[in-house]
Amino acid sequence: MGAATEGRSAEEIRRHFNGKVTDLIAPPMDTFGAGNKAGGYTDDFSSAYFVADEIVKNGGVVDEEALKRALVNWSEHAVFFDRFAGPTTRLAIKKFKGEKVEASPGTINSARKATNGSAMRIAPVGLIDAGDVDQAIEDAIKVSELTHNNTLALSGAAAVAAAVAMAVTEDADLYDVIEAGVYGAEKGEAIGLSRKSFVAGPSVAKRIRLASDIAFGGGSREERLAEISDIIGTGLHISEAVPAAFGIVAICRGNAYDAVVESANIGYDTDTIGTMAGGIAGALCGAEVFPQHFLPVMEEANGLGITDLAGRIFNLKVRKTGGRGNE
Amino acid sequence: MNDKILGALIGAAAGDAMASATDGRSHGEILEVYGEEVRDFKRPAEGSQSSGREAGRFTDAFSIPLFLVNEILDEGGRIDTEVARAALKKWGQTEYFPRFAGMTTKKVVNALNAAETNDLWAFSGHLGSKLFKGHYYALSSNGSACKAFVPGLFNPGDFDGAVHDCVEITMSSHDDPLSISGACAVSAAVAACFEKDATVFSVVCAAVDGSVEGEKAGRARDDVWDYPGPSTTRRLGLAQQIALKNAGSDNAASELRDIIGCGPEVAETVPLSMGLLIARKKQPLEAIYDAVNIGDETCAAAVVTGALTGALYGSKVFPEKWKETVERQNDVELTSLAESISMYAAGSER
Numbered sequence: 001m002g003a004a005t006e007g008r009s010a011e012e013i014r015r016h017f018n019g020k021v022t023d024l025i026a027p028p029m030d031t032f033g034a035g036n037k038a039g040g041y042t043d044d045f046s047s048a049y050f051v052a053d054e055i056v057k058n059g060g061v062v063d064e065e066a067l068k069r070a071l072v073n074w075s076e077h078a079v080f081f082d083r084f085a086g087p088t089t090r091l092a093i094k095k096f097k098g099e100k101v102e103a104s105p106g107t108i109n110s111a112r113k114a115t116n117g118s119a120m121r122i123a124p125v126g127l128i129d130a131g132d133v134d135q136a137i138e139d140a141i142k143v144s145e146l147t148h149n150n151t152l153a154l155s156g157a158a159a160v161a162a163a164v165a166m167a168v169t170e171d172a173d174l175y176d177v178i179e180a181g182v183y184g185a186e187k188g189e190a191i192g193l194s195r196k197s198f199v200a201g202p203s204v205a206k207r208i209r210l211a212s213d214i215a216f217g218g219g220s221r222e223e224r225l226a227e228i229s230d231i232i233g234t235g236l237h238i239s240e241a242v243p244a245a246f247g248i249v250a251i252c253r254g255n256a257y258d259a260v261v262e263s264a265n266i267g268y269d270t271d272t273i274g275t276m277a278g279g280i281a282g283a284l285c286g287a288e289v290f291p292q293h294f295l296p297v298m299e300e301a302n303g304l305g306i307t308d309l310a311g312r313i314f315n316l317k318v319r320k321t322g323g324r325g326n327e
Numbered sequence: 328m329n330d331k332i333l334g335a336l337i338g339a340a341a342g343d344a345m346a347s348a349t350d351g352r353s354h355g356e357i358l359e360v361y362g363e364e365v366r367d368f369k370r371p372a373e374g375s376q377s378s379g380r381e382a383g384r385f386t387d388a389f390s391i392p393l394f395l396v397n398e399i400l401d402e403g404g405r406i407d408t409e410v411a412r413a414a415l416k417k418w419g420q421t422e423y424f425p426r427f428a429g430m431t432t433k434k435v436v437n438a439l440n441a442a443e444t445n446d447l448w449a450f451s452g453h454l455g456s457k458l459f460k461g462h463y464y465a466l467s468s469n470g471s472a473c474k475a476f477v478p479g480l481f482n483p484g485d486f487d488g489a490v491h492d493c494v495e496i497t498m499s500s501h502d503d504p505l506s507i508s509g510a511c512a513v514s515a516a517v518a519a520c521f522e523k524d525a526t527v528f529s530v531v532c533a534a535v536d537g538s539v540e541g542e543k544a545g546r547a548r549d550d551v552w553d554y555p556g557p558s559t560t561r562r563l564g565l566a567q568q569i570a571l572k573n574a575g576s577d578n579a580a581s582e583l584r585d586i587i588g589c590g591p592e593v594a595e596t597v598p599l600s601m602g603l604l605i606a607r608k609k610q611p612l613e614a615i616y617d618a619v620n621i622g623d624e625t626c627a628a629a630v631v632t633g634a635l636t637g638a639l640y641g642s643k644v645f646p647e648k649w650k651e652t653v654e655r656q657n658d659v660e661l662t663s664l665a666e667s668i669s670m671y672a673a674g675s676e677r
Contacts, residue, residue, distance in 0.1 A: 240557070
């Protein structure tokens with residue numbers, strides 16, 4: 001849904017689409033997503049899918065070789081990679097493939113690599129590690145350090161994976177999910193700092209707390225959503241996109257369809273925020289909240305089987321626990 | 328001559344020069360590389376954007392406003408978008424440009440240089456949208472704020488004049504309402520420093536009002552880009568909350584850094600600088616040292632914080648060494664520059 005709105009401000013989205021976007025629609029010609037069919041993915045969920053698929057094929061074990069295979073395999077799907085891949089990811093994959101990487105002129109500024117690419121593809125890791133928040137954090141770091149090896153990017157990815165691992169458990173409620181997110185962000189940051197993967201930038205954990213203050217603060221739903229955009233920010237920076245996703249999930253009371261719609265309409269990096277907010281809230285509330293046509297439209301537009309992947313993740317969990325997985 | 332004008336120039340110049348050693352690094356990395364906080368002019372360490380340069384040299388953060396001041400003076404005090412573009416074009420021909428040009432300014436200078444051969448659509452890039460010009464990371468960036476103390480100095484005590492002239496200048500490079508909003512916050516705040524009985528509070532109020540009026544003026548134009556991004560106005564509110572909660576303590580800087588941030592977004596640099604000014608009300612120089620050591624885009628934060636500190640407290644607030652060092656190392660004469668600005672600024676003084 002965010003593929004159609006990415007790059008526009010909230011006001012500009014309402015002007016261009018005559019109100020909020022609430023369905024899967026084909027992106028207009030002046031966005032990154034131009035050329036996609038309605039329901040087509042950008043880099044966000046497409047890379048998440050390939051990572052999840054490869055981890056499942058690897059028996060649920062997250063290791064470097066499997067992850068590199070996943071990212072290289074994804075990068076060979078031009079329809080996703082060539083058109084959408086972000087700068088930090090692109091550079092890392094070139095290196096995996098053994099391609100020569102031109103040394104960039106001037107100083108490498110690691111602060112500009114604290115981008116949300118680490119967190120956009122991490123939600124399925126929380127499903128694979130369902131119920132085990134610490135394992136989810138550890139695996140999120142393994143996935144992220146391949147492309148985004150800096151304290152803040154690791155923190156953001158760990159936050160989302162931890163939140164999903166908590167959300168998918170039977171008894172979890174929204175408070176548990178936000179707490180898990182803050183816990184993941186803090187632990188991910190601590191792991192990054194212990195390795196001296198220094199990077200300058202605002203704190204993911206403190207901004208998730210601020211987003212939660214906004215979500216549970218005063219004002220109408222629309223006013224609080226505007227505050228997420230104006231105060232937290234909804235751009236590429238990991239410390240904007242991830243806290244914004246948590247704020248939207250909380251404002252929408254954990255309803256995944258609402259969270260996806262509000263993410264698509266909040267402006268700036270809407271597709272990335274939507275994939276994270278949808279991943280977290282979807283794990284909490286289940287698939288029933290989405291309009292029935294969403295799944296077939298997306299499976300048809302992208303040629304990637306979501307139901308099949310969900311089944312394989314579920315079976316993996318059943319094998320791992322020797323009994324029933326989480327419903 | 329108004330001593331506050333000289334103060335603003337010294338504060339901005341020295342802030343930039345001191346921060347040239349720390350720019351781009353995180354706070355932890357600064358401590359690791361220098362063994363302590365940077366509280367003096369230091370040779371930038373290897374791997375810095377400024378490495379190889381002497382201690383006390385400017386980066387883009389003060390050199391761009393310096394070229395702007397000179398261009399305005401050459402044009403007899405005229406302030407408009409054309410003058411600001413001419414200044415940028417001249418700056419683009421110096422040694423500063425290839426090393427320091429930021430994500431937004433670089434494109435603008437290249438476009439100005441190519442103006443004879445390129446049409447607007449080529450400048451606009453892929454699909455005719457400025458979104459795709461390589462500054463998607465921070466669409467409304469702090470290059471707009473670094474030079475915004477200049478219109479404030481030319482409009483002492485004149486809020487409307489400071490906002491008007493700042494919109495004109497900002498349009499030369501950062502043609503979107505959110506950049507204009509952040510820049511006008513700085514311009515209006517600097518102008519407010521010249522009011523009789525100015526206080527930190529009255530200056531921050533002017534910043535908030537400037538951000539609102541600047542955004543309004545920007546949105547009323549039909550030659551701007553409507554970018555998404557966080558709001559300087561809203562984050563100025565947040566910065567005041569954080570600063571008041573932590574006033575006088577060392578936590579103020581770390582909380583401002585962790586929650587507001589000090590990256591390339593104008594909506595980080597400007598609220599962060601105002602927050603430092605509030606938190607360090609009783610020790611004004613500490614606000615500048617905080618900006619230098621806070622990490623990320625320290626030069627921009629130190630220019631804004633330094634200009635405000637100097638404009639509010641006057642040139643005597645700074646150690647004498649600051650002026651001597653930056654004048655010697657960069658071959659500039661700040662006193663005569665301040666005198667020239669005074670001549671054009673006097674007319675608008677209340």
